Amino acid sequence: MSNNMLDKGYDPRNVENKWYSYWESEGLFAARETSDDACYAIVIPPPNVTGVLHMGHALNITLQDILCRYRRLRGDNVLWMPGTDHAGIATQNVVERKLAEENVTRHQLGREKFIERVWQWREESGGAIINQLKRLGASCDWDRERFTMDEGLSRAVRKVFVQLHQEGLIFQGNYIINWCPRCRTALSDLEVEHEELDGHLYHIRYPLVGETGAITVATTRPETMLGDTAVAIHPEDERYADLKATSVLLPLMNREIPIIRDEYVDMSFGTGGLKVTPAHDPNDFEIGRRHNLPEIKVIDDDGRMTPEAGSFQGLDRFECRKTVVEALKKKGLLEKIEDHKHGVGHCYRCKSVVEPNLSKQWFVKAKPLAEKALAAVENGKTRIIPDTWKNTYFEWLNNIRDWCISRQIWWGHQIPAWTCSDCGELVVAIETPEKCPKCGGGDLVQETDVLDTWFSSALWPFSTMGWPDETPLLKSFYPTGALVTAFDILFFWVARMMMMGLHFMEDVPFRDVYIHALVRDENGQKMSKSKGNVIDPLHTIDQFGTDAFRFTLAAFAAQGRDIKMSEQRVEGYRHFINKLWNAARFSFMHLTETMPAPDKESLSLPDRWILSRLRLAAENLRDALDQYRFNDAASTLYRFVWHEFCDWYLEVIKPTLYNEEDPDSRRSTLAVLGIVLKETLVLLHPFIPFVTEEIWHKLPGAEGSIMQARFFLDGAPDPLLERDETSEAEMDLIMNLITGVRNIRGEMNLAPSLALQAIIHSPEESVRKSVQAYEDLIKNLGRLDTLTVSEPGARPNAAATAVMPGATVYVPLEGILDVEKETARLDKELNKIDTELVKLSKKLNNEDYINKAPAQVVEKTKGKYAQLTEKQQKLQAHLERVKALG
RNA sequence: GGGCGGGUAGCUCAGUUGGGAGAGCAUCGGCCUUACAAGCCGAGGGUCACAGGUUCAAGCCCUGUUCCGCCCACCA
Numbered sequence: 001m002s003n004n005m006l007d008k009g010y011d012p013r014n015v016e017n018k019w020y021s022y023w024e025s026e027g028l029f030a031a032r033e034t035s036d037d038a039c040y041a042i043v044i045p046p047p048n049v050t051g052v053l054h055m056g057h058a059l060n061i062t063l064q065d066i067l068c069r070y071r072r073l074r075g076d077n078v079l080w081m082p083g084t085d086h087a088g089i090a091t092q093n094v095v096e097r098k099l100a101e102e103n104v105t106r107h108q109l110g111r112e113k114f115i116e117r118v119w120q121w122r123e124e125s126g127g128a129i130i131n132q133l134k135r136l137g138a139s140c141d142w143d144r145e146r147f148t149m150d151e152g153l154s155r156a157v158r159k160v161f162v163q164l165h166q167e168g169l170i171f172q173g174n175y176i177i178n179w180c181p182r183c184r185t186a187l188s189d190l191e192v193e194h195e196e197l198d199g200h201l202y203h204i205r206y207p208l209v210g211e212t213g214a215i216t217v218a219t220t221r222p223e224t225m226l227g228d229t230a231v232a233i234h235p236e237d238e239r240y241a242d243l244k245a246t247s248v249l250l251p252l253m254n255r256e257i258p259i260i261r262d263e264y265v266d267m268s269f270g271t272g273g274l275k276v277t278p279a280h281d282p283n284d285f286e287i288g289r290r291h292n293l294p295e296i297k298v299i300d301d302d303g304r305m306t307p308e309a310g311s312f313q314g315l316d317r318f319e320c321r322k323t324v325v326e327a328l329k330k331k332g333l334l335e336k337i338e339d340h341k342h343g344v345g346h347c348y349r350c351k352s353v354v355e356p357n358l359s360k361q362w363f364v365k366a367k368p369l370a371e372k373a374l375a376a377v378e379n380g381k382t383r384i385i386p387d388t389w390k391n392t393y394f395e396w397l398n399n400i401r402d403w404c405i406s407r408q409i410w411w412g413h414q415i416p417a418w419t420c421s422d423c424g425e426l427v428v429a430i431e432t433p434e435k436c437p438k439c440g441g442g443d444l445v446q447e448t449d450v451l452d453t454w455f456s457s458a459l460w461p462f463s464t465m466g467w468p469d470e471t472p473l474l475k476s477f478y479p480t481g482a483l484v485t486a487f488d489i490l491f492f493w494v495a496r497m498m499m500m501g502l503h504f505m506e507d508v509p510f511r512d513v514y515i516h517a518l519v520r521d522e523n524g525q526k527m528s529k530s531k532g533n534v535i536d537p538l539h540t541i542d543q544f545g546t547d548a549f550r551f552t553l554a555a556f557a558a559q560g561r562d563i564k565m566s567e568q569r570v571e572g573y574r575h576f577i578n579k580l581w582n583a584a585r586f587s588f589m590h591l592t593e594t595m596p597a598p599d600k601e602s603l604s605l606p607d608r609w610i611l612s613r614l615r616l617a618a619e620n621l622r623d624a625l626d627q628y629r630f631n632d633a634a635s636t637l638y639r640f641v642w643h644e645f646c647d648w649y650l651e652v653i654k655p656t657l658y659n660e661e662d663p664d665s666r667r668s669t670l671a672v673l674g675i676v677l678k679e680t681l682v683l684l685h686p687f688i689p690f691v692t693e694e695i696w697h698k699l700p701g702a703e704g705s706i707m708q709a710r711f712f713l714d715g716a717p718d719p720l721l722e723r724d725e726t727s728e729a730e731m732d733l734i735m736n737l738i739t740g741v742r743n744i745r746g747e748m749n750l751a752p753s754l755a756l757q758a759i760i761h762s763p764e765e766s767v768r769k770s771v772q773a774y775e776d777l778i779k780n781l782g783r784l785d786t787l788t789v790s791e792p793g794a795r796p797n798a799a800a801t802a803v804m805p806g807a808t809v810y811v812p813l814e815g816i817l818d819v820e821k822e823t824a825r826l827d828k829e830l831n832k833i834d835t836e837l838v839k840l841s842k843k844l845n846n847e848d849y850i851n852k853a854p855a856q857v858v859e860k861t862k863g864k865y866a867q868l869t870e871k872q873q874k875l876q877a878h879l880e881r882v883k884a885l886g
Numbered sequence: 887g888g889g890c891g892g893g894u895a896g897c898u899c900a901g902u903u904g905g906g907a908g909a910g911c912a913u914c915g916g917c918c919u920u921a922c923a924a925g926c927c928g929a930g931g932g933u934c935a936c937a938g939g940u941u942c943a944a945g946c947c948c949u950g951u952u953c954c955g956c957c958c959a960c961c962a
Contacts, residue, residue: 009924194959201962219962266961274962283960343959356960388890392957395889399959487957518956555910558900560891562955569898572911575924586921631900635909650921658920739928745916746928752917783919783927836906843905848942857905857943864906 010581012545019693028707029139031079033472040071041079041477049084050125053132055519058537062553064484069686082140086149088412088453089349137689146464148456156463158416158430165428169365176285179357180347181303185408194343201340205333208245218270223320226309227298230276235261237272251333279358362406369499370397382508386559389515405452412450458496461509483510514628517562547688548574557630584695590657594701595671606652607672608727682709740802740809741782755785761792762807801878803871819886826879840865
């Protein structure tokens with residue numbers, strides 16, 4: 001037994017860690033800062049630093065790793081930039097929950113101490129997600145790992161903030177924003193998730209001042225009435241044409257508020273009366289500004305009623321709703337309550353009901369930035385794949401609103417703005433200013449708010465490469481080649497990277513954006529902890545190995561469709577990994593040394609055939625990956641490896657390998673086997689890096705890591721590795737003959753151990769020659785005793801038959817032919833042919849078809865018709881003879 | 887309210903300019919054939935959601951209907 005003998009089954013556990021360490025220690029993931037080779041970069045979508053790997057990451061990372069490894073094999077200088085995100089609110093919430101277990105609030109701790117705790121938590125947990133990415137095989141350039149809060153990136157954030165402020169694209173203002181009373185912070189519009197809920201529509205009567213009667217308004221949030229500063233009606237509403245009163249008395253508060261006329265009001269809704277609460281509703285806010293209405297905040301930052309709410313002060317907002325309704329009922333001012341479905345905003349981090357609230361915040365003026373981002377996709381500088389997402393992207397950018405970037409939390413980039421306590425001057429600067437530039441005062445107080453997490457991630461493609469310095473890295477790798485992500489952060493992240501990249505780098509951040517699917521559970525449900533349907537990728541890996549898992553993800557990554565993950569399927573692909581393993585194992589039983597490359601002329605048919613098929617597989621793989629069709633790439637490989645290389649080639653060459661009497665043939669076949677195995681491993685490597693590396697090292701003549709290999713398609717043209725359609729056609733004939741015999745054996749229930757005899761008739765000399773030349777091969781795989789080939793002549797009676805283009809096979813079964821079975825078998829086949837012929841003749845008898853269809857298509861149909869007719873005749877004739885036996 | 891995706895074999899899904907309906911798993915039959923029983927050989931199984939239309943030809947293009955899923959939206 002040779003020393004490169006493999007174990008009987010593939011065990012990933014013995015292999016994966018070993019090779020990952022090897023790749024890292026050999027520096028095989030490292031990008032060169034400059035090179036003559038094409039440079040290709042991908043920046044990782046930075047996972048939350050305190051996060052845990054989930055299926056979404058697994059898919060995302062796997063696809064990126066496939067692209068990166070593929071590009072390296074194509075000879076590119078690849079940079080896969082890794083890193084993590086500080087994930088402001090999410091991380092802060094996690095740490096706050098931990099504190100809660102100790103019965104401490106962050107306020108008790110104080111800002112500085114709290115931030116220390118967060119950093120501490122990052123130290124403890126920050127490595128976890130990275131190690132999990134490594135288990136997936138991620139070939140990131142880890143020496144360059146970045147964090148959105150590290151010094152370099154913080155500098156980039158401050159620089160961007162200051163410049164945008166100078167350009168008037170960042171401003172501070174009092175506007176209505178989305179407020180999460182639980183997280184106690186403002187949120188951007190994107191961070192609010194709307195959920196359709198069953199609620200109520202309360203109809204409330206607001207009595208007119210100076211005359212009898214009332215205007216009835218309808219609201220879903222009666223507690224906000226305490227902050228009403230007007231009632232609005234449509235200027236053209238005829239119901240109020242004669243209304244003389246100019247104000248109403250706000251119930252419960254006994255405040256007189258004006259009746260205003262505004263076209264925003266929908267006359268068809270309810271009674272056409274709209275209560276206006278400028279401080280707690282975005283629309284009302286707009287109306288309020290148009291009419292110079294006071295803005296009265298009745299709900300505070302904790303979601304409790306303010307002193308402005310009068311006797312309701314201190315009540316929780318939901319408690320207050322009930323109380324207000326009761327009070328109105330008592331006063332007889334509640335006209336009715338209807339059931340009403342409406343969208344309610346929730347915090348995307350903590351799921352609390354978001355309160356629209358008037359607040360002073362910082363904003364990015366988004367329109368000017370959005371225009372460039374739109375143009376770049378319109379003119380194709382950045383491609384979005386699949387392009388159905390282009391519309392979504394355009395839609396959002398076209399309707400973009402100013403981006404609220406200030407957050408009232410502690411974990412994040414503190415806004416680089418200071419207020420002079422002496423003169424009130426606002427100073428925005430990259431570095432902490434020593435004194436006030438206006439009055440020279442030394443007491444400058446920094447803005448306590450921090451920036452939206454997505455502000456710093458928007459800079460990721462260039463901040464990670466050293467911007468604002470002009471680094472060699474930026475020069476080589478910006479714009480990056482591709483961004484790979486799921487659609488759920490298309491707006492949060494992708495669109496904003498486009499905006500910032502175009503603004504600050506004056507070029508797009510990436511040439512391609514590949515949007516992949518969401519991973520769902522077997523029932524198509526989104527995986528979530530609360531549903532308990534989460535499949536842990538690490539568990540899957542433990543069970544089946546990383547390679548099987550990765551191959552599964554790739555195989556399911558069809559464009560435009562979500563993935564329903566199930567472990568059962570991973571198991572299926574584990575079989576594939578094992579199949580490959582065993583194919584290698586078999587090969588190494590014979591392939592013990594390097595073989596010289598043979599002349600093409602001296603090769604046997606199967607050798608020529610498999611080389612040609614390898615070429616085709618490589619081309620298909622390349623085309624699929626270049627178009628991000630990962631599933632096609634995976635199935636191409638699967639089919640080639642299993643059904644061509646294993647099922648046919650390895651079986652076909654066995655007699656050659658075991659035949660000691662023809663060492664020349666054996667050597668040339670071994671040489672081909674070596675080439676095909678080697679190149680196949682290279683093709684597979686991006687998908688299943690571990691097992692291919694493991695096998696690579698057993699391969700005679702293979703040097704170094706498989707990561708240093710190159711795609712043969714890119715090398716100097718090698719006549720051995722060209723398509724050879726003549727050989728493919730000849731091999732097809734041989735395979736058809738074998739399948740014909742196997743089919744007979746299978747359907748007639750003949751034991752595999754029973755050696756059969758076959759008679760092949762063909763009028764074509766080339767066919768007879770092929771059969772003669774590969775007689776042993778056919779006999780072997782067809783499990784035949786004897787094989788004779790001749791021109792059509794006397795036919796055996798007690799025989800089963802298989803008819804194919806150019807040849808007819810007879811398997812004499814004297815004494816054992818089951819007439820009934822063979823009759824049934826032939827009948828079935830004839831029926832199929834019958835229906836097929838009816839269809840074809842219908843076509844061919846159609847003048848329009850003959851005239852209008854392309855000649856090529858018509859010819860094809862005619863050929864097929866002739867072929868089937870011939871087959872039908874032969875089968876029919878045979879059927880007669882068989883019947884005569886019975 | 888607007889937009890998007892999907893409905894193809896029992897299950898999960900492919901199907902790239904319209905021209906012979908496919909794969910994996912599952913099922914059935916036969917095999918321990920010296921790489922692999924995580925395997926080998928063979929078989930059965932589909933009104934391509936429904937209804938129209940365009941075309942010589944439709945799973946694919948157009949219109950409508952229906953069911954499922956998702957995204958966006960300031961109608962109280």
